[in-house]
Amino acid sequence: MFNSLFQNPMRLLFGAVILLVILSQSLAIVPEDKQALILRFGEIERTVNRYKPNEEFGRSGAGLVLRVPFTDGIQYIDKRILGVNMERQQVLSTDQQRLQVDAFARFRITNPVRMYTAIRTEDKLQAQLATILGSSLRNELGKRTFATLLSPERGAVMDNIQVALNREAQKYGAEIIDVRIKRADLPEGATLEAAYNRMRTARQQEAISIRAEGQKEAQIIRGSADGEAARIYAASFGKDPEFYDFYRAMQSYRQTFLGENNQGGTSIIMSPDNEYLKRFSGG
Amino acid sequence: MNDKIDGSMDRRSPRGLRQFFDSISQMANSPWGSPGKGDDDGKGDGKRPGPRNPWVTPDPADQRRAQKPRGPSALDELLRKGRGGFGGGGSGGGSQFDFGDSAKLWKWVVLALVVAWVLFSSFHIVPPEKEGVITRLGSYSRTVGPGVKLTWPAPIERIRLEDVRAIRTMAIGSPNATDENFVLTRDQSIVDLAYEVRWSVRDPELFFFQLADPEGTIREVAESAMRATVANFDLVQAIGPGRVEIEAQVQQRMQELLNQYRAGVMIQGIAIRQVDPPSQVDEAFKEVTAARQERESAINLARAYQQQVLERARGDTSAFDQIYAQYQLAPEVTRKRLYYETMENVLSNVDKTVVEARGVTPYLPLNEVQRRIPATPPAAATKGGE
Numbered sequence: 001m002f003n004s005l006f007q008n009p010m011r012l013l014f015g016a017v018i019l020l021v022i023l024s025q026s027l028a029i030v031p032e033d034k035q036a037l038i039l040r041f042g043e044i045e046r047t048v049n050r051y052k053p054n055e056e057f058g059r060s061g062a063g064l065v066l067r068v069p070f071t072d073g074i075q076y077i078d079k080r081i082l083g084v085n086m087e088r089q090q091v092l093s094t095d096q097q098r099l100q101v102d103a104f105a106r107f108r109i110t111n112p113v114r115m116y117t118a119i120r121t122e123d124k125l126q127a128q129l130a131t132i133l134g135s136s137l138r139n140e141l142g143k144r145t146f147a148t149l150l151s152p153e154r155g156a157v158m159d160n161i162q163v164a165l166n167r168e169a170q171k172y173g174a175e176i177i178d179v180r181i182k183r184a185d186l187p188e189g190a191t192l193e194a195a196y197n198r199m200r201t202a203r204q205q206e207a208i209s210i211r212a213e214g215q216k217e218a219q220i221i222r223g224s225a226d227g228e229a230a231r232i233y234a235a236s237f238g239k240d241p242e243f244y245d246f247y248r249a250m251q252s253y254r255q256t257f258l259g260e261n262n263q264g265g266t267s268i269i270m271s272p273d274n275e276y277l278k279r280f281s282g283g
Numbered sequence: 284m285n286d287k288i289d290g291s292m293d294r295r296s297p298r299g300l301r302q303f304f305d306s307i308s309q310m311a312n313s314p315w316g317s318p319g320k321g322d323d324d325g326k327g328d329g330k331r332p333g334p335r336n337p338w339v340t341p342d343p344a345d346q347r348r349a350q351k352p353r354g355p356s357a358l359d360e361l362l363r364k365g366r367g368g369f370g371g372g373g374s375g376g377g378s379q380f381d382f383g384d385s386a387k388l389w390k391w392v393v394l395a396l397v398v399a400w401v402l403f404s405s406f407h408i409v410p411p412e413k414e415g416v417i418t419r420l421g422s423y424s425r426t427v428g429p430g431v432k433l434t435w436p437a438p439i440e441r442i443r444l445e446d447v448r449a450i451r452t453m454a455i456g457s458p459n460a461t462d463e464n465f466v467l468t469r470d471q472s473i474v475d476l477a478y479e480v481r482w483s484v485r486d487p488e489l490f491f492f493q494l495a496d497p498e499g500t501i502r503e504v505a506e507s508a509m510r511a512t513v514a515n516f517d518l519v520q521a522i523g524p525g526r527v528e529i530e531a532q533v534q535q536r537m538q539e540l541l542n543q544y545r546a547g548v549m550i551q552g553i554a555i556r557q558v559d560p561p562s563q564v565d566e567a568f569k570e571v572t573a574a575r576q577e578r579e580s581a582i583n584l585a586r587a588y589q590q591q592v593l594e595r596a597r598g599d600t601s602a603f604d605q606i607y608a609q610y611q612l613a614p615e616v617t618r619k620r621l622y623y624e625t626m627e628n629v630l631s632n633v634d635k636t637v638v639e640a641r642g643v644t645p646y647l648p649l650n651e652v653q654r655r656i657p658a659t660p661p662a663a664a665t666k667g668g669e
Contacts (some may be wrong), residue, residue, distance in 0.1 A: 022632060027619070029420050030422075032422055032491075058425075062421050062422035063422035080495045081544055082493065178540065185463075186473070199560065199564045200566075206568065207574035214577055219585070221586075225592045229595070243607060243610055250621050250622065250625040258629060265637065
């Protein structure tokens, strides 16, 4: 029988195909990044490559799996960290400020059996978690003031949300690794305009105070210059006030009677009694 | 063909490679090689091929023969020989012989395909900047560095290459005003922020197996870290001196988060390309800049005044000091000299009228005098002033 089988290429091919089908039905490959459920007539028979914390790759149970042909089905479930992106939400803080929040969560399916029985597919689970994330975010942020949402205290808020979300996620065999606010923006319209206005007025205030400061500094500089000059004059002229009076008077006469460029134009009527003329009269 | 491959192996050829190849060719034989035996002698029992079977694992005699022909005709030659060999040592009847031609050709083609498949799926060249992650039947086996690497053929072991040297950049936000990426600061102001994340793969196996969407994760982590960090800075710090600090903090935050995810990703750096107030309040910010300039110019003018006044004072006092030094040596003479010099200087340049008798002043032709100096008021003239 074997003889004739091997002599006929078509039969050989046929045999190979049958062999392949049987092999593919009795063997399955579970990749490193997937968990697998072996389903016998739809019942979960066992799990392969289930997630364990801190496992080493290559020793996690991934690889070739034997199963009963035509009886056992295999269902793959992602083992990697998956993401949930929440739809943009408007949150109202306790002080009635509105905030647009984008958040995301990272989770991993830790109990594939529970996940499969509760919700079947990763997609459905993601959708479900997104909804839960949205509501727990609104609940938690609604208890806080606007300023808290921006402050470093936000870390505590996120932790609370993570705990709440995790509680729900466990029911689906998933574990929340991390919840973060990605964006927290002021909503368009009045709130945003008000914020702009505040920023604008803050800048204007700054501009005015800077100008005033400039004026002040200029005045101080001028004043100190005048003071310093007075000190210099006093130090010098104070040595002999009487002579200074005379010296300065002389300077002053020149300045007064001659003007800037020695141009006369002044008429002086002098009496012979004048001090200057007294030698004239032989006195 | 087998022989040729063996030859080429020998050229590169550490012993390990040769052994490895042997094991591959044995594997390759297992489904397809045995039919050959069956064809030949109808038993298919022996591990080693029969002496007259030229197309499976080479017999030394065949090898010698096969090495003679080279070039494109080698396969034809082999086929011819194979057929000849079969004919010569053939133990089969007429019906077997009818199948012989087409069946053998077909087997050769299959064998060639198998060999090619084994070759292509077991030899891998890992480029210098990459690392290869090898999975055996889906399970992580090992990570290999650059060079020529051997694996089991395709369905058994697979290799996935990942660039571990390249530093990749991911731009977030946009430097043009069209797409604003608003971030809130601690004082609840808004800045428009654009930045770049530079990252590389540190552990390719973690990178492949841990995250469903590594790039998306990095982007989200970056956004979250950036916003959390900027929320700790005031507007003025954020757009000015705080930038370096922000970059460092974001990098650290991102790395911590990604390590927590075991993402196998290294954050090389964050570069803030732009951090500006939103365009709606830009005017106000420019006004501040203008005010700063004004302050500077007011101060500059005051400084100029200061220098002027002080230099003048120094000049005046220096002149006085020098005269005074002389005055101290001869007070009376100096005084007289100064007096006469001044009088001389003044009087030589002005119109003078000397009046002898008293009481004449009212009759003087003062109008005449005034006409010559129209600007001078008469009262001043009478006093001899101005």
